[in-house]
Amino acid sequence: MRQLFGALLALLCLSFAALPVLAHHSFEAEFDGDRLLTFTGVMTKLEWQNPHGWFYVDVKDDKGTVTNWAFEIAAPNVLVHFDENMRQYFVANQGKAITLTASPAKNGSNKAAADMVKFFDGRIMAMGSKRYHGDLDSEQILKNIK
DSSP, X not given: OHHHHHHHHHXXXXXXXXXXXXXXXXXXXXXXXXXXXXXXEEEEEEEOOSSOEEEEEEEEOTTSOEEEXXXXXOOHHHHHHHOTTHHHHHHHTTTSEEXXXXXXXXXXXXXXXXXXXXOTTSOEEEOSOGGGGTTOOHHHHHHHHO
């Protein structure tokens, strides 16, 4: 009985140790940090969660087709260090047009890592670390988003 209990306890500890590996991913493995695209559309949803938040935008292409894109953002605790009201900016802008720059997913899916967001009221906020910028500097990014 003692051996069974010890084996189960060891298995449980290994399971918990593996959870952080499953929860996180590599930016470089998932997104193309050398490309920065500009998107404009209506924000439809916010998922304010760890380890990364997500927001969703209906983006209309040149032919008028609307596609819902998912944009990853930094963890909420990182974003509130940029501005303590960051979550409120997202909530206030649901259903409104926003513009943003983001690094697209390498697999071609409709998701990207958000870099800078220009909210409906004109406020421009950073959404992640410097690695999202690819080869562009901050002035070039702001030109793309304004």
